[in-house]
Amino acid sequence: SWANADSALSEQTLNATQELKKHAMVSQHPWNILESLTTEVGPRLPGTEGDVRAVQWAMDKFKQLGFSKVYKEPVKVPYWYRGSAHASVVAPFPQPLTITALGNSVAADVTAQIIRFDNLDALIQADAAQVKGKIVFIDHKMERYRDGRGYGPVVKARGKGAVEAAKKGAVAMLLRSVGTDSHRFAHTGVMRYVDYVDAIPAAALSNPDADQITRMLSRGEKVEVNVKLTSENRGEATSYNVIAEIPGSDLANEVVIIGAHLDSWDEGTGALDDGAGVAIVTGAAKHILERGLTPRRTIRVVLFAAEEIGLVGAKAYRDAHKDTLDSIYIAAEADFGAGPIYQFNTRVNESALDSMEIIAKQLESLGVKLGNNASWGGPDVSILPALGVPVAGLSMDGTDYFDYHHTADDTLDKVDPDALRQSSAVYTLYAWMMANLDEELRPIPLPKQ
Amino acid sequence: SWANADSALSEQTLNATQELKKHAMVSQHPWNILESLTTEVGPRLPGTEGDVRAVQWAMDKFKQLGFSKVYKEPVKVPYWYRGSAHASVVAPFPQPLTITALGNSVAADVTAQIIRFDNLDALIQADAAQVKGKIVFIDHKMERYRDGRGYGPVVKARGKGAVEAAKKGAVAMLLRSVGTDSHRFAHTGVMRYVDYVDAIPAAALSNPDADQITRMLSRGEKVEVNVKLTSENRGEATSYNVIAEIPGSDLANEVVIIGAHLDSWDEGTGALDDGAGVAIVTGAAKHILERGLTPRRTIRVVLFAAEEIGLVGAKAYRDAHKDTLDSIYIAAEADFGAGPIYQFNTRVNESALDSMEIIAKQLESLGVKLGNNASWGGPDVSILPALGVPVAGLSMDGTDYFDYHHTADDTLDKVDPDALRQSSAVYTLYAWMMANLDEELRPIPLPKQ
Ligand SMILES: [Zn+2]
Ligand SMILES: [Zn+2]
Ligand SMILES: [Zn+2]
Numbered sequence: 066s067w068a069n070a071d072s073a074l075s076e077q078t079l080n081a082t083q084e085l086k087k088h089a090m091v092s093q094h095p096w097n098i099l100e101s102l103t104t105e106v107g108p109r110l111p112g113t114e115g116d117v118r119a120v121q122w123a124m125d126k127f128k129q130l131g132f133s134k135v136y137k138e139p140v141k142v143p144y145w146y147r148g149s150a151h152a153s154v155v156a157p158f159p160q161p162l163t164i165t166a167l168g169n170s171v172a173a174d175v176t177a178q179i180i181r182f183d184n185l186d187a188l189i190q191a192d193a194a195q196v197k198g199k200i201v202f203i204d205h206k207m208e209r210y211r212d213g214r215g216y217g218p219v220v221k222a223r224g225k226g227a228v229e230a231a232k233k234g235a236v237a238m239l240l241r242s243v244g245t246d247s248h249r250f251a252h253t254g255v256m257r258y259v260d261y262v263d264a265i266p267a268a269a270l271s272n273p274d275a276d277q278i279t280r281m282l283s284r285g286e287k288v289e290v291n292v293k294l295t296s297e298n299r300g301e302a303t304s305y306n307v308i309a310e311i312p313g314s315d316l317a318n319e320v321v322i323i324g325a326h327l328d329s330w331d332e333g334t335g336a337l338d339d340g341a342g343v344a345i346v347t348g349a350a351k352h353i354l355e356r357g358l359t360p361r362r363t364i365r366v367v368l369f370a371a372e373e374i375g376l377v378g379a380k381a382y383r384d385a386h387k388d389t390l391d392s393i394y395i396a397a398e399a400d401f402g403a404g405p406i407y408q409f410n411t412r413v414n415e416s417a418l419d420s421m422e423i424i425a426k427q428l429e430s431l432g433v434k435l436g437n438n439a440s441w442g443g444p445d446v447s448i449l450p451a452l453g454v455p456v457a458g459l460s461m462d463g464t465d466y467f468d469y470h471h472t473a474d475d476t477l478d479k480v481d482p483d484a485l486r487q488s489s490a491v492y493t494l495y496a497w498m499m500a501n502l503d504e505e506l507r508p509i510p511l512p513k514q
Numbered sequence: 515s516w517a518n519a520d521s522a523l524s525e526q527t528l529n530a531t532q533e534l535k536k537h538a539m540v541s542q543h544p545w546n547i548l549e550s551l552t553t554e555v556g557p558r559l560p561g562t563e564g565d566v567r568a569v570q571w572a573m574d575k576f577k578q579l580g581f582s583k584v585y586k587e588p589v590k591v592p593y594w595y596r597g598s599a600h601a602s603v604v605a606p607f608p609q610p611l612t613i614t615a616l617g618n619s620v621a622a623d624v625t626a627q628i629i630r631f632d633n634l635d636a637l638i639q640a641d642a643a644q645v646k647g648k649i650v651f652i653d654h655k656m657e658r659y660r661d662g663r664g665y666g667p668v669v670k671a672r673g674k675g676a677v678e679a680a681k682k683g684a685v686a687m688l689l690r691s692v693g694t695d696s697h698r699f700a701h702t703g704v705m706r707y708v709d710y711v712d713a714i715p716a717a718a719l720s721n722p723d724a725d726q727i728t729r730m731l732s733r734g735e736k737v738e739v740n741v742k743l744t745s746e747n748r749g750e751a752t753s754y755n756v757i758a759e760i761p762g763s764d765l766a767n768e769v770v771i772i773g774a775h776l777d778s779w780d781e782g783t784g785a786l787d788d789g790a791g792v793a794i795v796t797g798a799a800k801h802i803l804e805r806g807l808t809p810r811r812t813i814r815v816v817l818f819a820a821e822e823i824g825l826v827g828a829k830a831y832r833d834a835h836k837d838t839l840d841s842i843y844i845a846a847e848a849d850f851g852a853g854p855i856y857q858f859n860t861r862v863n864e865s866a867l868d869s870m871e872i873i874a875k876q877l878e879s880l881g882v883k884l885g886n887n888a889s890w891g892g893p894d895v896s897i898l899p900a901l902g903v904p905v906a907g908l909s910m911d912g913t914d915y916f917d918y919h920h921t922a923d924d925t926l927d928k929v930d931p932d933a934l935r936q937s938s939a940v941y942t943l944y945a946w947m948m949a950n951l952d953e954e955l956r957p958i959p960l961p962k963q
């Protein structure tokens with residue numbers, strides 16, 4: 066297969082790749098971009114003033130970095146107002162609890178007995194008579210893995226727990242935080258209602274508070290808790306996908322998308338989620354720009370709006386561009402903290418895998434190994450493979466990511482500057498090589514739903 | 515000096531010491547006591563219902579553990595109500611800040627420009643015209659050491675910062691938290707006013723928030739902040755020093771005090787500060803009781819009230835017993851987390867140092883080394899040497915202590931069960947040997963004030 070090497074990436078492209086690597090590995094751009102976003106904007110929940118400022122910040126930053134083509138595309142977003150969240154044990158051992166409202170939750174002022182379940186399935190299987198009138202507590206602890214695979218099994222209770230609890234007559238749902246830390250931060254994140262079931266309030270307990278309630282319950286006594294939320298849905302607002310491009314040369318109509326999401330949850334400053342991604346992909350394009358290199362294909366940096374509340378910007382992007390999705394050569398998104406990146410995965414035609422090996426070979430000295438061809442490409446671009454768009458996934462080390470994810474503690478000090486720089490360097494080389502690759506990536510293997 | 519060995523501790527005492535060591539090193543008592551206090555009582559700020567419940571818990575626990583003499587002594591305590599604390603950057607980069615009111619602070623609703631100082635001395639030396647009408651921000655970062663010596667230089671700004679700021683016309687004082695962590699927890703702790711200076715509000719910023727303000731200031735712009743506190747002083751309440759004794763035999767009128775403080779700050783459950791101390795000393799006495807051993811001197815466990823707000827229980831104890839302080843053979847207090855203990859220090863007559871070596875020899879296999887003869891014995895007992903009372907200090911490893919100290923994050927999960935067990939084992943042997951030692955410890959070297 067190495068016979069293809071010369072044709073897939075030219076000598077010139079490979080030389081520029083080496084230059085870019087040296088350049089990116091000493092670059093301050095990613096850090097400076099992240100420092101700027103988290104300091105000057107801070108929290109940026111869709112619909113809030115912080116989100117408006119984030120869009121303006123991104124437009125200004127792209128222009129300031131020298132991108133010649135900078136624009137934004139409107140996205141209608143729901144505006145959920147967090148308000149305040151308080152909870153306390155009323156009996157048998159009165160004391161405050163640390164909670165946070167789950168995104169989309171209705172308000173609450175309810176006092177009731179706790180009924181505990183090991184996980185969502187246990188709730189679904191429970192007898193409604195046991196649940197009626199109580200506060201459901203789903204006590205499913207997330208496990209720590211480099212690739213974050215502990216998230217999926219637990220997060221479904223965040224999304225659906227309130228609906229399943231309400232079906233059985235519960236008055237509220239409290240979730241053990243979907244997080245791997247043991248600090249007194251509750252992890253927020255979006256939850257959903259359905260039309261045919263009453264909307265009951267939903268909040269997360271910090272892990273130490275979930276432990277505390279479990280200890281109380283283990284004494285065999287009824288545990289009564291009060292939950293107060295002043296959250297509410299406040300209708301619609303407008304946000305924007307913010308985009309910058311490095312125009313291509315002979316293949317300018319084909320686009321390599323590197324994305325991240327601009328919005329964040331509102332309690333931290335969204336440093337790891339997803340300021341780091343913004344910095345990684347913006348920095349990557351800047352490195353190419355700064356070296357004065359012109360890619361064959363257009364490199365498009367897309368900072369998606371409103372990822373946190375349901376890929377809202379990504380869906381708007383897909384819909385707005387539904388007639389030209391064929392022009393997307395490949396898409397990737399950085400949304401898993403600050404790295405480092407350890408694996409390069411794809412979803413491309415199998416005939417293109419030799420070329421993927423050639424790219425992987427260039428990433429090797431940065432510590433990145435070739436992975437598999439079953440990638441989803443990251444949250445916002447994950448809706449594209451179903452429409453035939455090739456994607457790549459640059460796997461980031463997420464060992465500690467869920468210690469901070471969706472908490473007030475997601476702040477700049479949690480980012481390792483070296484890991485951030487490595488990640489941006491990997492994206493730099495990746496984008497550059499994809500934009501110059503002599504290879505057909507379609508049709509992609511059909512994703513199994 | 516080893517010639518004294520046989521006379522200072524009898525063969526019988528030494529044999530019992532070995533038995534106690536084996537017993538204590540597999541004991542569940544310290545953990546169970548701590549789990550009970552932090553779960554069933556939780557926060558216990560003097561004057562609050564939690565403090566009332568803590569006193570009842572301690573009385574019940576001592577009786578349940580089988581102590582024959584259990585009693586409490588009333589202590590008048592000031593009741594400071596925390597209320598809520600909010601702060602935000604108003605300009606140039608609006609966003610919320612994580613703060614906590616310092617104990618004793620008055621209420622606040624003030625918006626003003628920030629003026630930053632490296633430390634308290636820099637504030638004291640500043641020109642009042644620069645400070646007037648502003649919010650003083652003291653940005654003194656605490657350093658991490660095993661023995662906690664980073665605390666002293668920084669904590670003075672917590673106590674006196676508001677007064678020094680008010681002297682120059684400041685409208686509020688914000689302190690970088692006295693803590694070694696980088697989490698979004700602000701560290702509370704007591705502060706003081708003086709009669710002749712206006713009482714201005716005082717709060718602590720979490721370390722990441724202090725970093726954030728510093729970054730904003732580094733851009734050369736005016737930073738305007740709003741601070742809202744609803745704290746207030748609510749007069750006097752009654753708390754109690756709670757005491758249990760193992761009566762001595764031939765020297766029953768001489769008392770070996772092992773102490774800790776029962777109160778805690780109100781945002782966490784006071785697991786490390788000072789639930790651990792309560793568990794260590796209570797567990798130590800229980801181990802002796804459980805082995806059916808009778809010490810020559812009386813062993814007295816004192817759980818002091820209201821340490822956090824100024825050694826209030828300790829001062830009440832001193833005053834209530836001022837005519838019989840001579841009966842205290844030696845006093846020690848565990849108030850520095852859960853250990854492990856690594857050093858044994860004393861303040862005894864120099865002629866008794868050979869006997870201290872004999873005791874140290876017995877502690878060696880637990881990882882404890884003999885230290886110096888300049889101990890203060892721990893916060894509550896630190897007021898005793900000035901009155902001629904010998905003290906001992908069993909130094910605990912405090913490397914991580916100030917990550918959690920006085921935050922909402924001071925919860926049971928932060929305690930290492932093995933370290934707690936070792937610490938209680940050391941106190942067990944210490945108390946037993948002191949209660950049986952054939953040695954005169956007075957007069958003690960005069961403490962240098
Ligand atoms: Zn994200
Ligand atoms: Zn997220
Ligand atoms: Zn303490």
Ligand SMILES: [Zn+2]
Binds near residue numbers: 787822920
């Ligand atoms: Zn304390």
